[in-house]
Amino acid sequence: MLKVLLVSYGFRCQLYSGFAAETDGVEISAVVEPNDFRRNLAKERFNIKEEMCFKSVDEAMAAGKIADCAINGTMDQFHYQTTMPLLEHGYHVLLEKPVTSDKTELLKLKETAERNHVVLMICHLLRYTPFYSNIKKLIDDGEVGEIMTIEASENVGVIHASSAFIRGKWRNSKTDGSTLLMAKCCHDLDYLCWLNNATKPAYVSSFGSRNFLAPEKAPEDAPLRCMDGCPHQETCQWSAYRDYIKSTLFSYYAFETIDKPYDEITIEERIKSLKTDNVHGVCAYKTDKDMVDNQMLIIQFANGSTASLALMLGAMKPKRDIHIVGTAGEIEGTFEDSRIVLRKFEETNYCTEQVFDLSGEDGVNFGHMGGDGRLVDDFLKMVQGKKPSPAYTSIADSVNGHLCVYAADEARENMTVVKVDSI
Ligand SMILES: NC(=O)c1ccc[n+]([C@@H]2O[C@H](COP(=O)([O-])OP(=O)(O)OC[C@H]3O[C@@H](n4cnc5c(N)ncnc54)[C@H](O)[C@@H]3O)[C@@H](O)[C@H]2O)c1
Known part of the structure; x- marks a missing residue:
């Protein structure tokens, strides 16, 4: 049996561990969770022995090598400190995004995983969805030629924005570990770099503000709650x-x-x-949120291609859009529709249009449109020494997206263009 150590038992780990437990030859054998209620939930759900339930990673490490791999679903600000000991003790790790908001820590995690010859895979689950994985395949098959530009957007709906980024546990970058771009869109920067990985990001510019969901915009007669x-x-x-x-x-x-x-x-x-x-x-205008309400960024890639991303809180229709124009065609779609349009030049009618309807694909209506389950499956395959899918997100392959986030936030704060030292 492949033994899995759960590092935390919050929302994400509850989901991932369910997928892992359903996999043949896999056993959830240990848990680290400081919260007694959640630790007990994990213990009961997976029949974990009492001596395999820990309150801290240090306690678990002191018990010896108790599992083959770990799934780390702690909150953003704990990723580095909880992952380093796992890597040093030879655990393969599936780590929630974002990796970390600190560039030095990011590179140190990469170096530590490589030095210990262990898998450190990041939960960039959008890559695993039928929508983005099929777009990647069309690009790799040369259907649109060389990518010239990618236009993408992430429209965060009102309730999601409110419960996560205005009132929720990702509302304040200083206490919660991530800026809005990092918390919400490190996924988007990851897939932009992944789709365009014939080249590398070179420069980033960005603008954004916190002028709308701010205390001074609250109705005058609104109380604090x-x-x-x-x-x-x-x-x-x-x-x-x-x-x-x-x-x-x-x-x-x-x-x-x-x-x-x-x-x-x-x-x-x-x-x-x-x-x-x-x-x-608390009134949405009056929380201690320090997140921007909106942010736009542009990436200049080394080969001259460009990408843009628009991020906004409070959309009526939550959705991610993408439009890719290449030298021989274009791809367009909305993630939530699970539908991709491919257009190519054609001599007689000028343009052909092919529609790929992915709404019937396995698991597409659950867990990030099918991404969550496929991601866990790929991690377990890697750990078992099997060939991973083309979406596989090794730490080395996840660095450039994060570097673009750091650069964009620096560019936004300082109103400059920032060079990206991509790898
Ligand atoms: N991949 C995605 O699309 C996606 C979606 C949502 C959230 N996330 C990320 O997943 C992570 C977890 O989010 P969540 O909503 O599940 O959080 P959560 O708050 O529900 O769970 C975090 C758990 O970590 C535990 N914890 C705290 N310190 C710990 C430590 N030192 N060791 C072990 N456990 C510890 C807490 O007690 C808590 O139970 C975050 O980093 C978040 O950004 C990713």
Whole structure:
């Protein structure tokens, strides 16, 4: 049996461990989780022995080599400190994105994985979705010739924006470890570099601001908490009352501080929490968010090709769009539609159009449009010495996307163009 150590048992690890446990020859045999409630959940779900349940990575490392590989789903700011000991002790690691917000740490993780001859794979799951993996195949098959430009966008819907980046645990880069671009779009920078990996990113420029969801834009009569009698409670698009009491979309994020199975949290407990110590109950304009509301960036690649990404919080229709123009054709699509259009020059009618409908692909309606399950499968294949898929995201292959994020945030803050020392 291939033994897996879970490093944390939060939302992402609960998902990934489910996929791993369903794989033949794989056993979830140990867990590190400082939260007693979550550690016990893992213990019961996978019948983990008491002596294989730990409160810290150091405790687990002191127990010897207890598993073959680890899945690390800790929060952004803990990735480096929890992954380094795993690599040094010879564990193959599947690490959640973002790797780290510090360039030195990123390169150190890469060096440590290489020196210890272990797999360090990053959860850039978009690469595994039928949508992006088929786009990559069309590019690699030469269908659009040489890429000249890629235009991409990430429109974060109102409720997702609110529960994750305005009120949620990715709202403040200083305490939560990542800027908005890093937390939300290191995926997008990763696939932009991956799709265009005939070349490397060379320069980045970027603009963005926090001028809209800011305290001075709050209605004058809005109290600090939505449910403290805010007169806009029924009509405001950011109403905590509507998002977490009337509706339940994304509300699992809002009550994660209550150590109870989500379904058992009563309405009274929700209301009390939102009215007292829960940041999800605070007026969206008045949280301690330091994230930008919108950001745009342009990448100049070494071969002269360009890519742009537009990121915005609060879209009515959440979606990721992409439009790639090459020297012999173009590709266009919206991720959430699982549909790709390929257009090519044709002598008689000028242009042919071929549509690839991927909506029937296995697992496409679950877990990032099928990406989560395929990613875990690829990691386990790598660890078992099997050939990984073309989407395989080794640490070395994930560095350039992160370097573009660092460069874009530096360019935005300093209003400059930043050179990317890509590898
Ligand atoms: N790949 C994706 O598309 C995607 C989507 C969402 C989140 N994420 C990333 O996944 C990560 C986890 O997010 P989440 O929502 O599951 O977080 P979470 O808060 O639900 O889980 C994190 C867990 O880590 C535990 N923890 C804290 N310190 C620890 C330590 N030193 N050792 C072990 N465990 C520790 C916490 O108790 C908590 O249970 C984040 O980095 C996030 O950015 C990735």
